[in-house]
Structure formats: structure tokens, C-alpha cells
Amino acid sequence: MTRSVYVTGIERGDGRQVVELGVMELLTRQVDRVGVFRPLVHANGPDRLFDLLRARYRLSQDPASGYGLGYAEAAGIQADGGTDELVSQLVRRFHEVAREYEVVLVLGTDFADTQLPDELSLNARLANEFGASVIPVVGAKGQHAESVQAEARNAHRAYAVLGCDILAMVVNRVAPEDRDAIDAQLRQQLPVPCYTLPDEAALAAxxxxxxxxxxxxxxxxxxxxxxxxxxxxxxxxxxxxxxxxxxxxxxxxxxxxxxxxxxxxxxxxxxxxxxxxxxxxxxxxxxxxxxxxxxxxxxxxxxxxxxxxxxxxxxxxxxxxxLEGKLSADTPRKAETALGLFERYADTGDLLARMSVARSGRVTPMMFEHDLLEQARAVRRRVVLPEGTEERVLRAADVLLRRDVCDLTLLGDVDVIVKKAADLGIDLAGTQIVDPATDELRQRFAERYAELRAHRGVTVELAYDVVADVNYFGTLMVDAGLADGMVSGSVHSTAATIRPAFEIIKTVTPSSSVSSVFFMCLADKVLVYGDCAVIPDPDAAQLADIAVQAAATAARFGVEPRIAMLSYSTGTSGSGADVDKVREATKLVRTARPELKIEGPIQYDAAVEPSVAATKLPESEVAGRATVLIFPDLNTGNNTYKAVQRSAGAVAVGPVMQGLRKPVNDLSRGALVQDIVNTVAITAVQAQGDGA
CATH class of the missing domain: 3.40.1390.20 (HprK N-terminal domain-like)
Known part of the structure; x- marks a missing residue:
């Protein structure tokens, strides 16, 4: 049976769109087929919030199915046939949507010029008839603390008396200075969780x-x-x-x-x-x-x-x-602000558990990205972005700050960064901005770099010039513990990004290889590809190291590692130097890490397609179900990931670097803003562990 969540209120002006957007974010994190239904609309068609949800979450839902009736039509039906007739028609429209989706988010009526008597009772009855759990939202704009608390208790009582299954209460638009006190009181006074959200100027503007x-x-x-x-x-x-x-x-x-x-x-x-x-x-x-x-x-x-x-x-x-600001498909930055506010003040983990929405077996790109941001947010880390004057980096920083994902340090000329941010309308409040050319850390870092590279004849004077480079400066910040990780490469080459890491951060162990993986987000699953960016022609030992590191990276980001060591031959059917290398690497992994599930050599189709696997390797626990695919060389890996990305419409997240003591990640010079956001989040998650 479809599980539905009904977000409703008690009067207009409660700003509940923040809650509706936040709940949609949680639902799409769990399942890939979420429907939206608003029982009543002011015009015969979906409203701006429906359009925002449809655009942001790439919903395939027909807009005509997103609503029940217009308010004027509903008022006429109620006047002629009574409330039972109105409810009956709305229930029928709802179930037409519910049949098509795993979960439905219901957007309650807006209490604005509706010509419907007792709108609260109507919302409660509809929620009951839909079999939906309810999240009532109380608006607190301009109210003192005692009034807010009384209104929240009355709202809970009203919906409870009408038989609603109340998941949680939300009190929204509270004066920031009163939030903590009101939140503490309501947690004691209400029998269900209550989340208290402060008024946010950027949303109202x-x-x-x-x-x-x-x-x-x-x-x-x-x-x-x-x-x-x-x-x-x-x-x-x-x-x-x-x-x-x-x-x-x-x-x-x-x-x-x-x-x-x-x-x-x-x-x-x-x-x-x-x-x-x-x-x-x-x-x-x-x-x-x-x-x-x-x-x-x-x-x-x-x-x-x-x-x-x-x-x-x-x-x-x-x-x-x-005038007041409105969330819509035309205001994506407001949506980021709203989600950041909801995620900061609502216990999203507890709310998701209370909604009892079973997670889909499929993992969509959006679900992977949701989980990524949630993991990064869980344990706060600081990421340094050397390309602080680049527009895409500033736009990514804007998203990361609005979503409260991690702390950021931007490198570059301070005046240039501030001016560019101002021109883009980006608020960098709370962000550290450092100019390597003038910052007092430059001398300290020069001494550190000269110490590390003394065997190469590097003097402090020479090092003083080297560390003014943003990538060297950022890497030295990570080395010194002033940042937890670094992301660069949107305007620098891979070599310029990772060479300082080789020289300063170095590998987890002297024998470790530095390699990379891509998270390939397909329509229904996430695969890990390695190495597609760093080592041109790994030998058997390096290939084994890549496989072990890739398995650890996959597990860290919620992908159960089942390793396929790819070749043009499956099992014992082929021979030759290239196949022998893969066969030897597989043996090395099995010896060093016998607990890992691994198969090799194996062809790509046998690794991912169960029907092929049933013929070629019927007894294998990896064949047909592989999640970590290790390519024999950079040529094969790089071309394959790009072919899959373009032909299958996969979202490629990466490259994610492996093997360094601390995380430093490289961007493609064609990276989009969302690519940068994802890579920074990955870096923050890597920094939460012991080593990269």
C-alpha cells in the first residue's frame, strides 16, 4: 500500500513550503518514484511549488494529475452535494495518483480566500481518507514565545482529536532569538517530535x-x-x-x-x-x-x-x-536555503524513521547525491578550494553554504573573490578567504616545504615562491591540519592538482599507489569504476592495490563491494600478458584480503549482466552482480567511463582520489557546479575517516 505524507497548516503565512520541500527531499532519498498531490488549487492546474518539485526532483508525473479540484469548483460541489461528495471526488483523484507511485507527498490547502468552511477539518479528513500521516505546520511570524507555544499545542490537539496520525509538528518562522527557548518548551509539552525553524530573511526576501x-x-x-x-x-x-x-x-x-x-x-x-x-x-x-x-x-x-x-x-x-519571497522553479537558490534550514533544525533521521518509508532496492543518482550530502553534513569538516576566483567554484560554494554541508576556505586575491561573489549575489559570510601571496602563513609553509623537499635541493627562498601557488598552499593547509581536504582542478590540470599532494601529503603507506575511482550513477544502481584517471598501465601489484582501495571507497559511500577484475577474457578461457596480469592481481587481492568478494579475470558483460554470468561463471558470487569494476589500464577505464556516461546517461561523480594520507580530489576542467558540490561532499566524507 502506498505510504503518504500530508503536510498541512492551520492558517496562511506559515511558510510551509520549506517543510514540503524538506519532506520531498527525505522521500526521494529513500525511493525513486514519489508522486505529488495537492487536493485543491486556486487555478485549474499545478501551482509554483508543484513546478519546483517536478523540476528539482526530475519527476515524470503528468502535471494534470498533480491536483484534485479548483477551489471554486470545490466550493460549488460542497454547497450542492455536501462535504461527503467533495471528499469522495478528491479521494478518487488521489488514488489515481497513488496507484502509480511508491509514496505520495500531499500538499494541504493554503487557507487563502478559499470560500470553504472549517478548512482545518477538511485537511484532517482528507488525510484520514488518503491513509496519510500528517505533519501540521504552525506559523510563528511576529508572535511572542507564549503565543507560539499555545498555538502549537492547540494545532496538535485539533488534528489529534480529528483522528490524524501525527508524525511530527513543525513551528516555522520563529524569531531567531526565541528559537532555542521555544524549541525546548515544545519538546516537553508535545507528545510527538516538534521541529522549530527560525525565520530566515533570505527566504522572506x-x-x-x-x-x-x-x-x-x-x-x-x-x-x-x-x-x-x-x-x-x-x-x-x-x-x-x-x-x-x-x-x-x-x-x-x-x-x-x-x-x-x-x-x-x-x-x-x-x-x-x-x-x-x-x-x-x-x-x-x-x-x-x-x-x-x-x-x-x-x-x-x-x-x-x-x-x-x-x-x-x-x-x-x-x-x-x-512583497514576500516565493519558492519556485525560478528561485533555485532559495530552494537550497530552504533545504539547508530544514536539515539544520529538523531531526531528519528521526523523521524519516517515523515515516516508515522502506528504501527502494534501486539506487538512483539523486538518492546517491542525497546520501552524500547527508554523510558530509553529519561530521563537520573544512575543505579548501584553491580556485576561489572561478565562477563555478563560487556558485558551488553558494550551494554548499546554503545546504550547510561543510566549512570552506577559498584561496585567491581577496578583493577579486569578494567582488566576483558580490557580482553573483553570493553571500560568503562565514567563509574563510585567504590570499597565498600575502598571508602570514606563506613563510611558515615555505619552511615546511623546504624541509620536505630538502633532498631535492629546495631552499626556503625557492620554497617561498612555490607555496604562493594556490594548489601548493591549499595542500600545505591540509598537511598542517588547517583544512581537512582539498578540491581543485576546474581550471588546473590534473598534474597541477595532485603533484603537490604526492610531494606533501604522500601515501598511506610507502608502498601504496595513488589511484582514482568514479562513482557511476546509473538509472537503478551505483557502480564504482577504477582506475580511470591516474595510473596509465598498472602492474599486477598496483592493480591489486587499486582494487583494495576501490572496495574501501565503495564501502565508505554505501556501495557493497563486489569486485570484478576486468579483462577481455573470463575465467580460464584466455591467455596472454594482459590476462595474466589481471589473473595475478586477483590472486594478490585474495591472499591479502580474503574477506573481499572478487572475481577475475572477467569480461564486463559477465560482471554486470546476470544472464551472461549464468553461462560463463554460474558459481560466482560476483559475476552478474559486480559493483566495483577494476579496469586493466587507464586507456580502457577512461574510455569506458566516458562511453557509459554519454551513451547510458549515467552521472559520473569523480575522479575520487585514493591512497593519500589526507583527501585531495581533482575536478574535470569541464566540471559543472553540481559536480563540484558532489566532489567537495565526497572529500568531506573522506576526511571523516582515518586517512583517505
Missing amino acids: PTVSQITRALGGTVLLGDEAGLARDALDFVFGGAMLPNLLGALTPGCLLVTPGDRADLVVGALAAHSAGTPPIAGVLLTLDERPADSVLTLASKLAPGTPVVSVVAGSFPTAGELFA
Whole structure:
């Protein structure tokens, strides 16, 4: 029977989209077929949250099945046929969805201009009829602590009296200074878990794009990234420039008459200097600066939005203060912030256990990525990113910070990093930024590097120049314990990234090999491929070492290791130097690690396809079920992983380096933002263990 979770509230304005998004994240971590159903909508079609869930979690669900009825139609049915008739129709629509999915997330009614009496009771009855467990959400915006506690207890009582199976309560948008006290009280007062989420300014803040649409504005300057910035504050400019500069706040939107070119240029110059970075400029009265001013503005702060509206400052202010940020498919950064907030303050492990959702036998790429971030978050580690001025790295840092995955250190010219982050609308608060060229650590690291490389004739003077390189500096931070791991390579070669690690971090044991694996996330499982990036032609001992390391890496990330030592021959059917090398490596692994499940030599099809395995190696416990595939050389491994990635649509996560004392990982120079996020998370997880 389909297990369903019904997220509902008691009134409008509770911000429950944060909870709905967080619950969806948990469900998709467990199963790969999650449906979404909103019983009632204001228009005859799915709303913006459905669109966000569908886009973010790559749902194949037909949008037409995502809702039951429109509110107006529902009100008419209830008036004509009564509540029983309304509920009957909604239950029928729900079960049409439930039949197609393992789990259904139900999004309760929004309590906004619905023309339905006793909406709370309707949600409770629908949850019972759907067989769904309930998570009631109570909004606490603007309320004092005693009122919040009373409202939460009353909400629990209301849903409990109506017979609902209450999984947990969520109190949302609590004043940050009251959160800890309210949370402690409600944990004692309620018979079910209660998660207390503080009000988050970045979620309530509208983006510049949302403001532009709401006010019917015209974009004079700005790119997509600039328009996606959150307007955390509004500053109304009428004073002289020196006074205005003192009033600007980080993330504010400057609102000023369009004829005040001095304020526009001054504010953008302040943004360019990062003192402070602003969201943009909103010009009123339908006045626009001269083209020469706009040209100067575009050069001062490229990408920063300048928007013009027809209304004056006073009516514009009234509209601005009534706006609130909305989660939608167009605001992916808000979604990251919302998930980070939910995961930080809700006990997601306990909630998932209470939902009793059995994990699918299949492991999808999304499930693997969810687990990866959760593992990284569990034990906090610091990762240094030497390429701190690279846009993709900054965007990845933004995601990692919003999701609260790990601590970060960015290397590079501080002013350049701050300016680029400001231009991208990225808040680097709490992130360590270090310039290797000027930081006081440079002399200490020069002495350390000279000590390590004295046998090569490296002096302190020479080392002083070497350690100014960001990859050497980052590696020395890891060596000194100032960071737990390093990720580089988006603009550097593999050699430039890992050579410092060979010289400074070194291997787990003198005889260890440094190799790599890729996690190949297929549609229904995750395989581990090694070595596809480091050792061109490993000998039998190196191949055995790669296999043992790959098995350990697989186990660390939740993949049960069953090792296939790949060759063009299976079992005893072939001979030759290449087959003999694989056969010898297999023997070495069996001798050194008899507890490992390993088969070799074996062909790829016999390793992964049960029907082929049944013919070629019917008695093998690995054939047809292999999860760790070791290639005989770099040429075969690199080409195979790329072929599978492109032809099968697999998500390739890696390369993940193995064999170093501390984790240093290399990126492809074509790495996407999500690739960088995943690699940083992997590095943080590696740093949680003893060695890499």
C-alpha cells in the first residue's frame, strides 16, 4: 500500500513550503518514484511549488494529475452535494495518483480566500481518507514565545482529536532569538517530535526578478544571476551621496528617483568594492539616467540589475513592503536555503524513521547525491578550494553554504573573490578567504616545504615562491591540519592538482599507489569504476592495490563491494600478458584480503549482466552482480567511463582520489557546479575517516 505524507497548516503565512520541500527531499532519498498531490488549487492546474518539485526532483508525473479540484469548483460541489461528495471526488483523484507511485507527498490547502468552511477539518479528513500521516505546520511570524507555544499545542490537539496520525509538528518562522527557548518548551509539552525553524530573511526576501514582475518594471541593466539576487532590505535614496553610502546595507535594493545619477553610480561603485554588495537599484518616476551613465554603471558592476518603474517612491514603497519571497522553479537558490534550514533544525533521521518509508532496492543518482550530502553534513569538516576566483567554484560554494554541508576556505586575491561573489549575489559570510601571496602563513609553509623537499635541493627562498601557488598552499593547509581536504582542478590540470599532494601529503603507506575511482550513477544502481584517471598501465601489484582501495571507497559511500577484475577474457578461457596480469592481481587481492568478494579475470558483460554470468561463471558470487569494476589500464577505464556516461546517461561523480594520507580530489576542467558540490561532499566524507 502506498505510504503518504500530508503536510498541512492551520492558517496562511506559515511558510510551509520549506517543510514540503524538506519532506520531498527525505522521500526521494529513500525511493525513486514519489508522486505529488495537492487536493485543491486556486487555478485549474499545478501551482509554483508543484513546478519546483517536478523540476528539482526530475519527476515524470503528468502535471494534470498533480491536483484534485479548483477551489471554486470545490466550493460549488460542497454547497450542492455536501462535504461527503467533495471528499469522495478528491479521494478518487488521489488514488489515481497513488496507484502509480511508491509514496505520495500531499500538499494541504493554503487557507487563502478559499470560500470553504472549517478548512482545518477538511485537511484532517482528507488525510484520514488518503491513509496519510500528517505533519501540521504552525506559523510563528511576529508572535511572542507564549503565543507560539499555545498555538502549537492547540494545532496538535485539533488534528489529534480529528483522528490524524501525527508524525511530527513543525513551528516555522520563529524569531531567531526565541528559537532555542521555544524549541525546548515544545519538546516537553508535545507528545510527538516538534521541529522549530527560525525565520530566515533570505527566504522572506523577494528576488529582484520577482520585484520587477510585481511592479511592472523594465530592466535597464543586469543579467540573470543579478536578477536572482535576494533583496534583503530596501534603502530609499534622497540624501546626498556621502550620507547614502553610510545607509547602504548588504543585499539591499536602492530605491531612488531615476534622475539621481549620482546615487546610482555611487551605489554601484560601493557594490563593486564590496562595501557593501547590494542587490540592485530600482529607479522611480519613470526617469532613466542618460546612456553615458548607464554605460558607466554597467562597467562598474557588470550584471547588477538596474530597473525602472513608472510609480513614485511612496507608492513603490507600499508595494515593496507587501512583497514576500516565493519558492519556485525560478528561485533555485532559495530552494537550497530552504533545504539547508530544514536539515539544520529538523531531526531528519528521526523523521524519516517515523515515516516508515522502506528504501527502494534501486539506487538512483539523486538518492546517491542525497546520501552524500547527508554523510558530509553529519561530521563537520573544512575543505579548501584553491580556485576561489572561478565562477563555478563560487556558485558551488553558494550551494554548499546554503545546504550547510561543510566549512570552506577559498584561496585567491581577496578583493577579486569578494567582488566576483558580490557580482553573483553570493553571500560568503562565514567563509574563510585567504590570499597565498600575502598571508602570514606563506613563510611558515615555505619552511615546511623546504624541509620536505630538502633532498631535492629546495631552499626556503625557492620554497617561498612555490607555496604562493594556490594548489601548493591549499595542500600545505591540509598537511598542517588547517583544512581537512582539498578540491581543485576546474581550471588546473590534473598534474597541477595532485603533484603537490604526492610531494606533501604522500601515501598511506610507502608502498601504496595513488589511484582514482568514479562513482557511476546509473538509472537503478551505483557502480564504482577504477582506475580511470591516474595510473596509465598498472602492474599486477598496483592493480591489486587499486582494487583494495576501490572496495574501501565503495564501502565508505554505501556501495557493497563486489569486485570484478576486468579483462577481455573470463575465467580460464584466455591467455596472454594482459590476462595474466589481471589473473595475478586477483590472486594478490585474495591472499591479502580474503574477506573481499572478487572475481577475475572477467569480461564486463559477465560482471554486470546476470544472464551472461549464468553461462560463463554460474558459481560466482560476483559475476552478474559486480559493483566495483577494476579496469586493466587507464586507456580502457577512461574510455569506458566516458562511453557509459554519454551513451547510458549515467552521472559520473569523480575522479575520487585514493591512497593519500589526507583527501585531495581533482575536478574535470569541464566540471559543472553540481559536480563540484558532489566532489567537495565526497572529500568531506573522506576526511571523516582515518586517512583517505
